[in-house]
Amino acid sequence: MVGEAGRGFGDIALSGLELGHDGLTGEFKSFCERWEWGVRSLINEGNGFAEKTGLSAGTYYETDQYVEGSLKVVANSAIGNPYASEEEVEKTGWGDIAKSGVYGGNVDYSQESFDQALANSGQAWKDAGRDVMTSHTVGPLGLNPENLHGTFGVSDQEYDGFLDDTFGPSPEERAEAAEQQGAEG
Numbered sequence: 001m002v003g004e005a006g007r008g009f010g011d012i013a014l015s016g017l018e019l020g021h022d023g024l025t026g027e028f029k030s031f032c033e034r035w036e037w038g039v040r041s042l043i044n045e046g047n048g049f050a051e052k053t054g055l056s057a058g059t060y061y062e063t064d065q066y067v068e069g070s071l072k073v074v075a076n077s078a079i080g081n082p083y084a085s086e087e088e089v090e091k092t093g094w095g096d097i098a099k100s101g102v103y104g105g106n107v108d109y110s111q112e113s114f115d116q117a118l119a120n121s122g123q124a125w126k127d128a129g130r131d132v133m134t135s136h137t138v139g140p141l142g143l144n145p146e147n148l149h150g151t152f153g154v155s156d157q158e159y160d161g162f163l164d165d166t167f168g169p170s171p172e173e174r175a176e177a178a179e180q181q182g183a184e185g
Helices: 022-053 057-079 086-091 094-100 111-134 156-167 171-184
Strands: none
Touching: 057 086, 057 094, 111 156
Protein backbone atom coordinates (compact mmCIF):
# COMPACT_ATOMS: atom_id res chain seq x y z
CA MET A 1 0.00 0.00 0.00
CA VAL A 2 1.37 3.40 -0.96
CA GLY A 3 2.07 5.49 2.09
CA GLU A 4 1.94 2.65 4.60
CA ALA A 5 4.32 3.72 7.36
CA GLY A 6 5.49 6.45 4.98
CA ARG A 7 7.02 4.13 2.41
CA GLY A 8 6.22 3.38 -1.23
CA PHE A 9 5.93 6.84 -2.76
CA GLY A 10 8.99 6.08 -4.88
CA ASP A 11 6.92 3.40 -6.60
CA ILE A 12 4.71 6.05 -8.20
CA ALA A 13 7.64 7.83 -9.87
CA LEU A 14 7.17 8.21 -13.62
CA SER A 15 9.79 7.88 -16.34
CA GLY A 16 10.82 10.73 -18.63
CA LEU A 17 8.86 9.11 -21.41
CA GLU A 18 5.71 9.04 -19.27
CA LEU A 19 6.12 12.65 -18.13
CA GLY A 20 7.50 13.91 -21.41
CA HIS A 21 10.53 15.75 -19.98
CA ASP A 22 13.67 14.58 -18.18
CA GLY A 23 13.85 17.63 -15.92
CA LEU A 24 10.29 17.11 -14.79
CA THR A 25 11.03 13.42 -14.12
CA GLY A 26 13.89 14.33 -11.77
CA GLU A 27 11.82 16.92 -9.93
CA PHE A 28 8.92 14.50 -9.53
CA LYS A 29 11.26 11.77 -8.20
CA SER A 30 12.75 14.24 -5.73
CA PHE A 31 9.25 15.31 -4.65
CA CYS A 32 8.18 11.67 -4.09
CA GLU A 33 11.27 10.98 -1.93
CA ARG A 34 10.72 14.10 0.19
CA TRP A 35 7.03 13.33 0.52
CA GLU A 36 7.85 9.75 1.61
CA TRP A 37 10.18 11.01 4.34
CA GLY A 38 7.65 13.64 5.45
CA VAL A 39 4.85 11.10 5.73
CA ARG A 40 7.14 8.64 7.53
CA SER A 41 8.09 11.38 10.00
CA LEU A 42 4.42 12.27 10.63
CA ILE A 43 3.47 8.62 11.16
CA ASN A 44 6.33 8.13 13.60
CA GLU A 45 5.32 11.30 15.44
CA GLY A 46 1.69 10.14 15.62
CA ASN A 47 2.71 6.69 16.86
CA GLY A 48 4.91 8.28 19.52
CA PHE A 49 2.04 10.50 20.67
CA ALA A 50 -0.33 7.53 20.82
CA GLU A 51 2.21 5.47 22.75
CA LYS A 52 2.89 8.27 25.26
CA THR A 53 -0.80 8.96 25.88
CA GLY A 54 -1.90 5.35 25.77
CA LEU A 55 -4.25 6.02 22.87
CA SER A 56 -5.23 3.42 20.38
CA ALA A 57 -7.40 4.01 17.34
CA GLY A 58 -9.07 0.61 17.80
CA THR A 59 -9.81 1.25 21.46
CA TYR A 60 -11.15 4.71 20.66
CA TYR A 61 -13.42 3.28 17.95
CA GLU A 62 -14.72 0.49 20.20
CA THR A 63 -15.36 2.94 23.04
CA ASP A 64 -17.17 5.27 20.67
CA GLN A 65 -19.36 2.43 19.41
CA TYR A 66 -20.11 1.27 22.97
CA VAL A 67 -21.09 4.78 24.11
CA GLU A 68 -23.28 5.36 21.07
CA GLY A 69 -24.98 1.99 21.57
CA SER A 70 -25.58 2.77 25.24
CA LEU A 71 -27.07 6.16 24.41
CA LYS A 72 -29.34 4.54 21.83
CA VAL A 73 -30.58 2.05 24.44
CA VAL A 74 -31.27 4.89 26.87
CA ALA A 75 -33.09 6.92 24.20
CA ASN A 76 -35.10 3.88 23.15
CA SER A 77 -36.14 3.21 26.74
CA ALA A 78 -37.48 6.75 26.97
CA ILE A 79 -39.16 7.20 23.57
CA GLY A 80 -38.69 4.08 21.46
CA ASN A 81 -40.07 0.61 20.99
CA PRO A 82 -40.31 -1.04 24.41
CA TYR A 83 -40.23 -4.51 22.86
CA ALA A 84 -36.91 -4.12 20.99
CA SER A 85 -33.86 -5.92 22.34
CA GLU A 86 -30.65 -4.04 23.09
CA GLU A 87 -28.96 -5.60 20.05
CA GLU A 88 -31.78 -4.45 17.78
CA VAL A 89 -31.67 -0.95 19.22
CA GLU A 90 -27.88 -0.66 18.80
CA LYS A 91 -28.25 -1.50 15.08
CA THR A 92 -31.11 0.97 14.63
CA GLY A 93 -30.58 4.53 13.42
CA TRP A 94 -31.43 7.49 15.63
CA GLY A 95 -34.35 8.57 13.48
CA ASP A 96 -35.80 5.07 13.47
CA ILE A 97 -35.64 4.96 17.28
CA ALA A 98 -37.64 8.17 17.47
CA LYS A 99 -40.20 6.88 14.97
CA SER A 100 -40.61 3.49 16.65
CA GLY A 101 -42.23 4.55 19.88
CA VAL A 102 -43.98 7.36 21.67
CA TYR A 103 -43.10 10.08 19.16
CA GLY A 104 -43.62 7.88 16.14
CA GLY A 105 -47.23 8.87 15.63
CA ASN A 106 -48.63 5.43 16.43
CA VAL A 107 -49.64 6.29 20.00
CA ASP A 108 -53.30 6.76 20.86
CA TYR A 109 -53.75 9.87 23.02
CA SER A 110 -57.54 9.79 22.85
CA GLN A 111 -59.73 10.15 25.94
CA GLU A 112 -60.92 6.56 25.43
CA SER A 113 -57.32 5.33 25.50
CA PHE A 114 -56.61 7.18 28.74
CA ASP A 115 -59.85 5.90 30.28
CA GLN A 116 -58.96 2.34 29.32
CA ALA A 117 -55.44 2.73 30.74
CA LEU A 118 -56.88 4.09 33.99
CA ALA A 119 -59.35 1.20 34.19
CA ASN A 120 -56.59 -1.33 33.55
CA SER A 121 -54.40 0.27 36.20
CA GLY A 122 -57.25 0.32 38.72
CA GLN A 123 -58.03 -3.33 38.06
CA ALA A 124 -54.35 -4.24 38.46
CA TRP A 125 -54.36 -2.59 41.92
CA LYS A 126 -57.55 -4.47 42.86
CA ASP A 127 -55.99 -7.75 41.70
CA ALA A 128 -52.87 -7.00 43.76
CA GLY A 129 -55.05 -6.30 46.82
CA ARG A 130 -56.96 -9.56 46.30
CA ASP A 131 -53.63 -11.41 46.02
CA VAL A 132 -52.47 -9.97 49.35
CA MET A 133 -55.76 -10.85 51.06
CA THR A 134 -55.73 -14.44 49.72
CA SER A 135 -52.02 -15.16 50.11
CA HIS A 136 -50.82 -17.79 52.56
CA THR A 137 -47.30 -16.34 52.52
CA VAL A 138 -47.97 -12.75 53.59
CA GLY A 139 -47.38 -12.09 57.27
CA PRO A 140 -45.26 -13.83 59.89
CA LEU A 141 -45.82 -17.47 60.81
CA GLY A 142 -49.12 -17.90 59.02
CA LEU A 143 -50.70 -14.74 60.44
CA ASN A 144 -52.36 -13.53 57.28
CA PRO A 145 -55.91 -12.66 56.24
CA GLU A 146 -56.49 -15.93 54.38
CA ASN A 147 -55.60 -18.04 57.43
CA LEU A 148 -57.15 -15.77 60.07
CA HIS A 149 -60.63 -15.05 58.72
CA GLY A 150 -61.94 -18.35 60.11
CA THR A 151 -60.43 -17.53 63.51
CA PHE A 152 -62.62 -14.44 63.74
CA GLY A 153 -65.78 -16.31 62.86
CA VAL A 154 -65.93 -15.25 59.18
CA SER A 155 -66.98 -18.10 56.89
CA ASP A 156 -65.27 -18.74 53.56
CA GLN A 157 -68.43 -17.64 51.77
CA GLU A 158 -68.58 -14.37 53.74
CA TYR A 159 -64.88 -13.77 53.17
CA ASP A 160 -65.23 -14.37 49.43
CA GLY A 161 -68.18 -11.94 49.39
CA PHE A 162 -66.05 -9.34 51.20
CA LEU A 163 -63.27 -9.83 48.60
CA ASP A 164 -65.72 -9.47 45.71
CA ASP A 165 -67.27 -6.34 47.24
CA THR A 166 -63.87 -4.77 47.86
CA PHE A 167 -61.87 -5.88 44.79
CA GLY A 168 -64.50 -6.91 42.25
CA PRO A 169 -64.56 -10.30 40.57
CA SER A 170 -61.39 -12.35 40.62
CA PRO A 171 -59.23 -12.59 37.47
CA GLU A 172 -60.45 -16.17 37.04
CA GLU A 173 -64.11 -15.08 37.24
CA ARG A 174 -63.47 -12.26 34.74
CA ALA A 175 -61.75 -14.66 32.32
CA GLU A 176 -64.61 -17.14 32.62
CA ALA A 177 -67.18 -14.38 32.01
CA ALA A 178 -65.24 -13.16 28.94
CA GLU A 179 -65.06 -16.72 27.61
CA GLN A 180 -68.82 -17.18 28.03
CA GLN A 181 -69.49 -13.81 26.40
CA GLY A 182 -67.23 -14.80 23.48
CA ALA A 183 -69.08 -18.09 23.05
CA GLU A 184 -72.45 -16.32 22.99
CA GLY A 185 -71.37 -13.57 20.58
